[in-house]
């Protein structure tokens with residue numbers, strides 16, 4: 712028996728009830744179980760659910776996007792940024808390091824505070840999920856490690 716492909720709708724809020732993200736009104740999300748396509752705290756709960764189930768799932772930051780890593784927060788002199796660009800809080804940029812996106816979190820005169828943590832690091836999450844469909848993954852999906860077809864990756868070779 713192959714692992715399942717689960718398709719679900721979700722609404723994500725923080726613990727204070729502020730809306731972060733939602734799939735409602737858009738396509739539901741599909742993922743292959745067991746390969747880490749979604750955060751572990753969510754997958755651990757969804758694996759017990761079946762089609763039609765609804766559940767509110769709380770995921771603490773350490774099982775979500777992790778705790779904030781203070782070593783990824785830097786104080787960078789304004790002079791190191793391109794001079795023709797107006798810097799604003801929330802602006803995101805990449806450096807030479809792969810896979811790290813920095814966000815400007817504070818501007819203190821000539822001192823720019825940048826944060827390379829995931830925007831949801833350190834945030835305790837509350838997911839409201841509804842399972843739309845579950846099915847057994849195909850052998851090809853298991854080999855590729857992702858979902859094909861509706862709601863999955865568009866195909867490639």
Ligand SMILES: [Zn+2]
Nearest residue numbers: 855859866867
């Ligand atoms: Zn594929």
